[in-house]
Amino acid sequence: MTHPVLELHDLDIAIAGRRIVLDLSFAIDKGETLALIGESGSGKSMTALAIMGLLPPNAQLGARSRLLLDGVPLRPDDETAMRALRGRRMSMVFQDPMSCLSPFMTVGGQIAEAIDRAGAADRTSRRERLIELIELVELPDPPSIVRRFPHELSGGQQQRAMLAMALAAEPRLLIADEPTSALDATVQAEILALLKRLQARIGNAMLFITHDLAAAADLAQQLVVMRAGEAVEQGAAGAVLAHPKHDYTRRLVSTRSILRAAPAPAAVTRGQPAVEVSQLAYDYPVRRLFARPWRALDGVSLRIGAGETLGILGESGSGKSTLAKLVSGLLRPTSGEISLFGAPIAHARTIDRDLRRRCQIIFQNPYGALNPRLTIESAMREPLELLRLSGSGSAEKIERALADVNLGPEYLHRYPHQLSGGQRQRVCIARALLSEPELLICDEIVSALDATVQMQVLLMLKELQATRGFAMMFVGHDIEIVRWISDRIAVMHRGRIVEQGDAAAILTAPREPYTRKLIAAMLPPLPDVTITDATQVA
């Protein structure tokens, strides 16, 4: 009789009396991939740690929970028994490869540790195996990779090294916990393809944990959708995606299809442009003597018309956030010109209050952008006071601004920690719109949010723009989101704008090789789904 590689029956995890995972059951066969999908805090990582026997000490498994590896019961609280299995029968790769590799040991040393776990080997055969593994995960120049430290590798290379480590013993089960979330889109596509190839070669069962529906659809034969610790929907991947039954899965699926159907670009209004940037360059200052300054931006020219949305698309390190800071006057350029509504600000000593009022910026991390010691009301009152706009009507103004982002007056007296990430970002948007700006700079404002929340925020923003008519500079790395919200797109790569044009044109007929590479990295579309009703999301 053959058993599935991994079986979970009624997995139940509680931390300090609070139940994190409730009655989760599934099974994965040899050579098969099961994707566990859910938002942050849905209990998916805890499930993985329970299987590995790495739960934090204050976590407790339910009495009825049964975990089986190849038909043999696992005892996650027996450290010695679990340790014998880890690194041999099952292994795991984590989300952020930079911090998950030891900074103090060479890559070769860390993989060698895993090889030693797989079975005693003499020096030469260990060295051979090391090179073999590095070649297996398709890293270039193995002899030099062996000697390097993790910080000398790129994010994608680090994750490959993690994979080499995890696969040293050719495990029966590989758990991949958000292995590509911290990586750029092009790198993400490479790693997903590599995972598939490796599985075909080794034949391991894979538990793939992700928040990204498209990545799950690309990789998995089975899907389990988790919400608040419960599996709300599970089954064969094709069936779940084509006929999502649960409301939450439907929202996830429809988010994707809404993004696919981008709205028509707004009619460009004539008149004075909101932003005009020409030949902008910025050098990050150096801290060491004789080192050359780091040129983060070089020869950037662009223009945003009144009421228009320009998307700035780029991967990490492309200079897109630097550009956002320069345009909002938070940094001074090394050379070049910036003008806001016709007023040059590049070399002005101060930016006058009226200009500040007309241009507002929203940042990526809503946790950091709100002072934890101020209530929502006082946080929103601050810009009014600074811009000398406060008066008798301030209270109503703030209440109205909150209502615009679908938050009731009951939020006025709450503190940021009492709000969810999406609510916090909505407060930030409301605060930015208080002064009725004519230009809104959005620096990766939805990147820290869960997929369904992202869509809510984007829809809301688009609606506000339609009624108020402000121009937007929308900085992002997600090609679908940037396309959906923008009229025009500028693609950035290594501090330069490589291509600029109409949003639709750039995606359908890219001219530059880099843009083509970005588009090629997009995951294949989901099977056609009938739900495209936007109201279900908002």
Next chain:
Amino acid sequence: MARVLSVLGTLLRGLVQCACIVMLTFLLCRVMPGDVVDVLGLEGGLTAEQQAQMRHDLGLDQPLAVQFGDWVTHAVAGDFGRSIRFDRPVMDMLATAVPVTLRLTVLSFAFGLTLALVLALAATARPSRLFDVLIDGVNIWSIAVPTFCAGVIAILVFSIWLGWLPVIGGLLAPVLIIGLDNAGQIVKQLREELKEAVTLPHVRTARAKGLSPWRVSVFHVMPATMGVVLALSGLVLGSLVAGSLTMEVLFALPGLGSLTLNAIHGRDYPVILAAVTLISVSLVLINTTMDVLHRLVDPRLA
């Protein structure tokens, strides 16, 4: 190459610091009211003429800059002159004093660091009330009780009440007292650092690989705490070299501390200068060593 350059840079910075310290000491020696001739004059009843002659012989009537230049040229060649009071080469005096101080410092530091490491590691591996109380106890002791107080108590208890000799002149009591003080300065932070280190993502990776607890702690947890251990060790060692002064006087150890103190009392410039130079050079050496060690442990710094 970058690594070698950055180490050289650290050394260079240290040497500049040394030069400044030596210059400042030289100046401070001279602005103190009364010089060596005054002291000898009072003791030996010299006439004003004899005193002037003596100042001339010693070169004390020369401009300060010339005196300093003279001293530096000789010091670089390893000649720190002769003690004015004892009429012995300063080099000889240092040669007898330094080994005493070195033994005291090395032994106390080794004892302190070992105690701190053992306590902190034990508390991390087997969290218990007992270890927490011990760690807090040692920490509070080192903050609240100055070493000279502990020294006086030790003499009172061991040599006067219990009659265990030799406490004076022996190394055991001062080593225990200074070592305990050092341990208190290190142990608390080390414990906190370890508590944090065991939750680091790369330590979780090491556990997910199925490595033995011993291997996880030595190769994955310990390196993460080395930054703090080295930084604190540098501070503690620095204060040891300076702080040996009181302990040596209290326990009548003929080390660098006693030598310096006597020299200051007697306005014995050559000895003061030589001792201060030696102490500042050793401080710079300690800091540089810690810096280099840190760079070796953590390749990201190089």
